[in-house]
Amino acid sequence: MSADHTIYQKQGFGATMPPKPPYGLLIVDFINGFADPGRFGGGNIHAAIECTRGLLAEARSRKWPVVHTRVVYQDDGADANIFALKVPTILSLHEAAEGSQIVPQLQPVGGELVLRKTNPSAFFGTSLASWLSQRSVQTLLIAGCTTSGCVRASVVDAMCHGFRPLVVTDCVGDRSLQAHDANLFDMNQKYATLMFRDDALDATAAFEAQLS
Amino acid sequence: MSADHTIYQKQGFGATMPPKPPYGLLIVDFINGFADPGRFGGGNIHAAIECTRGLLAEARSRKWPVVHTRVVYQDDGADANIFALKVPTILSLHEAAEGSQIVPQLQPVGGELVLRKTNPSAFFGTSLASWLSQRSVQTLLIAGCTTSGCVRASVVDAMCHGFRPLVVTDCVGDRSLQAHDANLFDMNQKYATLMFRDDALDATAAFEAQLS
């Protein structure tokens, strides 16, 4: 255990937070622009998309509420925000842009919430928290990209809004593996439970079974 | 330049975002409990507190709006939240607890906003954004701790709420220097301008001078 792990443990961080049903699934920004290393993609994002296919299929089979997010700015850029000052290329993602469409592997189906967003967190400037509350969600499984950007921001906000974040580690990806790892470390210590997909599916099934 | 820097630059991240007046100063959680390595402190937090003394003095002299935050839970823990599930020791910080008081070096004075919070971001569950908007703040200088926790969460939210975050790098600290560095990297690429204190004071003065 590193010196860093030691101080976190000594100060009381990183407690275990078991999944609690009902569950929901949030898939953050798996859109064409982030799947493409030539635009906003790269690193382990492609692998995360492929891994999320099975997660989404299982979420649907278990009838969990499912949410997808897309980055969408106005065609004329009238809603350019501070984020767009730091990352001006992000303004290329507008309603009809190919880069702003959800990847073919993870197309939404009827009854799933599809949110437009212009900030890192899927909760900011959207009705996501309300939608999850209305469905009594207690634990939110999170897939998507990037780990160090919109995933982390959504995890922090999920926690603030009263939901237990469960980061599915092989279903989140980042253009930088170093940033991916550093942010998983932070989230594990302070904000979320981290599990591989198959473990997450097993654990959530086990807790659901206890209820019935 | 590392491979990571290269991909961020190529994709359009990390643009320069100059400070724009009016300014405000946010000091995040410089309370006794986070100043003490035996409780939630350590790393470079003590140095950051000392550096912030001069920043706060200058902010007052320039008549910037100043905000301090404290972590405060209800005495009976009735407001225990998801954050407290991950970090149960945080519940020791309540209204009258010594650990929840602002450090002696940075005591608030009349007219400064002092916010109680129970989540990482200084904006969540508070009226901070409204208070800054009412004062026309455009750029928010940010000091405090921890860099990888409440500072970063506040930076992301500052940006979402329409304010340019300016992280004063020698006035923010973390129990883990590795987490400190990793989070400064992320914030620089995506969310904020980073400057040492003296550079920040120079730059903000220069932009203010242009206006008069």
Place this chain on the structure above:
Amino acid sequence: MSADHTIYQKQGFGATMPPKPPYGLLIVDFINGFADPGRFGGGNIHAAIECTRGLLAEARSRKWPVVHTRVVYQDDGADANIFALKVPTILSLHEAAEGSQIVPQLQPVGGELVLRKTNPSAFFGTSLASWLSQRSVQTLLIAGCTTSGCVRASVVDAMCHGFRPLVVTDCVGDRSLQAHDANLFDMNQKYATLMFRDDALDATAAFEAQLS
């Protein structure tokens, strides 16, 4: 039925929204300053406070999550907001002020959430929505004052946050009976279910019984 009722009905407003468990109880601003006709009280507020005693007792006996709000500004008025521009006398309500304490009849007990607020809605600038979500609340019973002010604002926000508002009509009061009635009309058409206290207690019990 008045002409107004007719157009609302014809356009599809005012649908029936049955209470759905789990329940929670929100008591808005039953503090000394609003109980006193010489300060912010009057009208049917006193009667509403008396009626709320039985509601609170029953909520505790059923182990519902209970929330109380108080209006509290900083001692130095540093957090004076737009509301305080329209109602400058409101700044007299600060942490230790007698007017800002909850009325003796409805004192909170351990485990109940007590929120400070400076805006009409109990949700704005507080963590109320998160707290209710974490407890899976689906229907929020609302008592308090004033019907045309903080109660209505809280009802609108409860709905936006995904909770079914149930206004307990004899447990909400206003300094103006005309404003009381006009706002009950609006809430009934667009935002909430309205019931007298005893009907609300019967109805919620009936729906809870269906579940067990």
Place this chain on the structure above:
Amino acid sequence: MSADHTIYQKQGFGATMPPKPPYGLLIVDFINGFADPGRFGGGNIHAAIECTRGLLAEARSRKWPVVHTRVVYQDDGADANIFALKVPTILSLHEAAEGSQIVPQLQPVGGELVLRKTNPSAFFGTSLASWLSQRSVQTLLIAGCTTSGCVRASVVDAMCHGFRPLVVTDCVGDRSLQAHDANLFDMNQKYATLMFRDDALDATAAFEAQLS
């Protein structure tokens, strides 16, 4: 003066709040569905739309930030919320629906913010407050419909977010004139400045002139 006016005045409500530049203009839900008395319209809504033409023209000429809102639910109703439980017909307003398009008289032009919303307040679940803050707006002129619904909810939230609401009384309308009047009364006492269009344009020009 009525007895009601007297108690409000005696308790310190209804203070004068002069417009303070910079200004912005919010036009709430002037969409075909609310212009049509056969769907959600009626009362004085048509007159308010006509009056808003001159207001919008002047706002553009003065280069104020301008915002329009539309009610838009997902095509499949996956985002049906509590509001839609009370007003089920509202779900007919989706992206391509004729009823959800802004009225021909008030078509947005490039650079104006156009927001989709599913709740009464133009601020809830949108980035409106952030957009106004980024533009330093201090006073928000508000036109639209309905006075007793989405206008009032937006006024309350504008105030909470730190903006001075200026309700342009001949540019807001309601299907019920009684509800229109009752809500203007409440807003005047507690939340907003009320002015006729021509007075508002004169007053805002006068305050702007003081600055230059």
